[in-house]
Amino acid sequence: MQQLDTEYMLQEWGVWLRVQSGVPHYVSPSLALMRDNVQIARGADPCITDELALLIDSKVCRLFARYEEAGIALWNYYRHQGMSYRRLGLLMTKVLGKPITHVRAQELVMVGAAWVDSAVCHYEEVA
Incomplete structure (x- = not known):
């Protein structure tokens, strides 16, 4: 596996989530024809x-x-491109029902990114 920066991988994963890439479980033939033959304005690939x-x-x-x-x-941080930590804190306050400040939201994103980095590094060593 090629060594990539975790931040870059998470950003591209967020784009992948936004454009709903990936292999779908089922695509009707009509939807496939419409999707492939109609020019649709969407975000970056x-x-x-x-x-x-x-x-x-x-x-x-x-x-x-x-x-x-x-x-x-x-x-939420990588799914919603350009989300500020302040807005993330407000969103998490609504979701979790307890106050999350923008500083705490930033810490949680950094902790999560470090955890994913560690998990991916472990995966690379095992693979």
């Missing part, structure tokens, strides 16, 4: 393979299972 995006996705899911606050913070 992710610069990440589906395999790597699914790996990052699985690591974020495991983070959520172990440390829910960090998982929520990381997912």
